[in-house]
Amino acid sequence: MQHSVRIIQVIDSSNGERSYIVTNRFDLTAEEIAQIYRLRWRIEIFFKWIKQHLKIKNFFGTSFNAVLNQIYSALILFCLLKLMHILVGIKYDFLEMVRLIINGLWNTFLQLKEDLGSKRPPPIRRQKRFNWKREYETVLRWYKID
DSSP states (O other): OOSOOEEEEEEOTTTOOEEEEEEOOOSSOHHHHHHHHHHHHHHHHHHHHIIIIIOOOSOSOOSHHHHHHHHHHHHHHHHHHHHHHHHHTOSSOHHHHHHHHHHHTTSOHHHHHHHHTOOOOOOOOOOOOOOHHHHHHHHHHHTTOO
16 A cells, blocks of 8 residues: 555444444544544435435436435425325325325326225324423534533
């Protein structure tokens, strides 16, 4: 190799598993590099979720706005389908419902309604009040901010 590298040992606090990171960044501490990789992993999980749930395999445009518009459109569609799944209270799971809707595009609306077999919506449960102090303290613990 032409450039110097260093190896950093990271111990996962949840299960005690050791990982090794090879880096050429000497200006950052080992904890900073470990934190960068943890945050990077969360980004990877987010993109995995996008690919699995929003079904975005490739982008139609290459500009920043085109990519954002496609992601926002897919998120809006996903949220509307989830809302429909909750409100209609159908007997199918989410994926089966989406498949019925896709197939329903070629059938009449009455056939789609019959396929979905609408039931009464589930009762609305009261949400507990959002505890922002607890959430704030959790974020501080995640990033080890004093």
